[in-house]
Amino acid sequence: MTAGAGVVWDELVAWAVGRGFAGFECLSGIPGTVGGAVIANVGAYGAQCSDTFVSAEALDLHDANGVPKVLTKDECRFTYHDSLFCREPGRYLVVRATFALPTNGAPRFAYKDNRFDLSVLATKNGRPPTLANVRNMVLDVREQKGNLIMEDRVSYKGAGSFFHMPFVSPQQYEHVKSRARALDAEKEERLRPWAWEQPDGSYKLAPGFLLEYTEFQKGHVRGAVGISPKHTLAIINVADARASDVAGLARDMCDAIEKIFGVRLEREVKYVGFE
The missing domain is CATH 3.30.465.10 (Uridine Diphospho-n-acetylenolpyruvylglucosamine Reductase; domain 3)
Incomplete structure (x- = not known):
């Protein structure tokens, strides 16, 4: 076809x-x-x-x-x-x-x-x-998740999932699992599956799971920008947000995960005109 x-x-x-x-x-x-x-x-x-x-x-x-x-x-x-x-x-x-x-x-x-x-x-x-x-x-x-752009369906003003799912080594996976359980074992168990083993032995992680251990959860609002109340990975325009507002929130979300788990998220959304 x-x-x-x-x-x-x-x-x-x-x-x-x-x-x-x-x-x-x-x-x-x-x-x-x-x-x-x-x-x-x-x-x-x-x-x-x-x-x-x-x-x-x-x-x-x-x-x-x-x-x-x-x-x-x-x-x-x-x-x-x-x-x-x-x-x-x-x-x-x-x-x-x-x-x-x-x-x-x-x-x-x-x-x-x-x-x-x-x-x-x-x-x-x-x-x-x-x-x-x-x-x-x-x-x-x-x-x-609030990101279906279709007539008569619910959607928020955003660019969909903002971050790629990170791939980590078996050792990194064990560290993330151990850290999550130490912080909140009930949450770690409730949100399974949040990692998927790959053919090469690496693991693909759900970035939304990692964000659950930060302040950046569903419904989080900071000024004119926020996180969808339905989807942790969707950064949304709450009230006339500027591109710099979105980029700033995305950067802080990445920093928070790296500080807790040692994993750095990569953006799925492309920036045009600035980094």
């Missing part, structure tokens, strides 16, 4: 799900376009754009010939929420992308947390969930 870079991403997801094409359902409700999804390698709930990506046609703006190039998946060098296009900003203009989606495919069960668990949905329905079931569940969870 090939789609132009300007196609609205969630419209493509809905189209695919409606026709029984599997692979996009967990990426429902993500704002932006197909081109943006490829560049950022968008991911959510155990899936990412690169899972089904085949190739992209792109213009290399450093090439005076102006002839579009076809870049394969390997050439795009996808990693977690990253790609060749992110690492060389301003060089490539994605024109269209091709994906391989299995027909009549089954939804993926690669992820769960304390809000999202497809096995619960399967038990409730008495059968494996359909692609449409998964899409609707993802949309509902996004609305619960």
